[in-house]
Amino acid sequence: MLKITSYLTLDTSAKQLVNHLNDEKTSLTFSENAVLIKLLDHSEEIWTKEQLLAEGWPDRVVAPTSLTQCISTLRRKLEPYSEIHLKAVARRGYQLHINERSHVKMVSLTDRDTLRAAFLDVGVMVKIAGAMVVIGLITLAWYQCEYHKVLKKTSEWSSDKQVELNIGGVTESATLLYKDNTDQVHKSKWQKHLAPESNIVEGLKGFSAFALTNGAHYSFASCPGYTLDDCNGEGIININTLTPEPAGLNMSEFVPLSQKMEDRIRYNRVLIPQDSVGNIVEHHYHADVYFPVAGEKLIRGDFSLSLVYEDGTSGQIYTTTCITDEDCVTTPIKWKTRGTFNQYQQKIGDYDVDVFYTNIEHKEFIKPDFVTPSAMRFYREIRRDDIQVTNMTLFRVHKTKDTAVWILPFMDGLVAWSKYEKVQF
Structure with missing residues (x-):
């Protein structure tokens, strides 16, 4: 299981993307799964076409268009996740870029690691504002509760x-x-x-x-x-x-x-x-x-x-x-x-x-x-x-x-x- 973002993982054995926000799963082919694993090995690193062909079609000789089609399909399957970008680098190969500070990202309330990552990912002022809201809600609940009225x-x-x-x-x-x-x-x-x-x-x-x-x-x-x-x-x-x-x-x-x-x-x-x-x-x-x-x-x-x-x-x-x-x-x-x-x-x-x-x-x-x-x-x-x-x-x-x-x-x-x-x- 490889973590892609705070809420998205790649289940390498099942060959599928898992969105923990809604438990949605997206199936991948053998080649798509293998190419994505290689791209995730060191995100931001540029991988040559030869390296990716070797991963996606081991012990086989295929035309370069097979990789082109694989990359196109991967992009379509990753399209719902705007913080993930699969880029083509001219005359060099491909690069996977993940923007962990995307403002459209949501968090999974059932995933402790997701919550921790999401909280650490926001700015100081956002944290302070969130804390103030929580304190305000707790204070309001206290003043409205029966025991406070008794006191x-x-x-x-x-x-x-x-x-x-x-x-x-x-x-x-x-x-x-x-x-x-x-x-x-x-x-x-x-x-x-x-x-x-x-x-x-x-x-x-x-x-x-x-x-x-x-x-x-x-x-x-x-x-x-x-x-x-x-x-x-x-x-x-x-x-x-x-x-x-x-x-x-x-x-x-x-x-x-x-x-x-x-x-x-x-x-x-x-x-x-x-x-x-x-x-x-x-x-x-x-x-x-x-x-x-x-x-x-x-x-x-x-x-x-x-x-x-x-x-x-x-x-x-x-x-x-x-x-x-x-x-x-x-x-x-x-x-x-x-x-x-x-x-x-x-x-x-x-x-x-x-x-x-x-x-x-x-x-x-x-x-x-x-x-x-x-x-x-x-x-x-x-x-x-x-x-x-x-x-x-x-x-x-x-x-x-x-x-x-x-x-x-x-x-x-x-x-x-x-x-x-x-x-x-």
């Missing part, structure tokens, strides 16, 4: 600060989750919304808590217990403030009122359809979040999400958001989604968090018959999400066997301590 979303949050919260007359330190673009993290941002003269919760001796701010809203999630792992799901308080003006929340009235609202009706219990077929395990999380605003009815957000794993890190996700007020004047504003999720392990500060990147495949917005002015901002927020949102990122910051603490994307981020139950069909 970007996670990097927005920090947890290296603590704030003191006084809830029900008990003061504890809360882990602060905040977006890096805000410096408004003083404890007053949360504390001022609880009316100090009525900040009483009967029987509360200690609590664990997370506080969160996205720079505009301030939320906290607390649960009775001296450590994070003491929470059993009873006595959870999730509050999110929407305006900078103090809400004046009366905690001694809030606790029984929130219990009444939760006992009165539960909109989001189990999300997976009851007629589902097969052995389904639903990991169901539920959180009640309250939005106090001075002089307005107390708004309750009823948040639920269910995870159904198909393998260890991915599966189906169902979410429901339901908004109503303390007197049920606003009929429920409900937004349901269904889609898929991939779960990733990341860190926010010292916390190992589970990140759930979800792709929404189905949305359902239930428009209420009547919306009070205090609930209108939620109606607009949910309506906007229903139109624009195609994916969501949720962070599970902490979990016990009965509870989990989440950063939910609602209102651009709030913290909620949820109850957990495992449901099996």
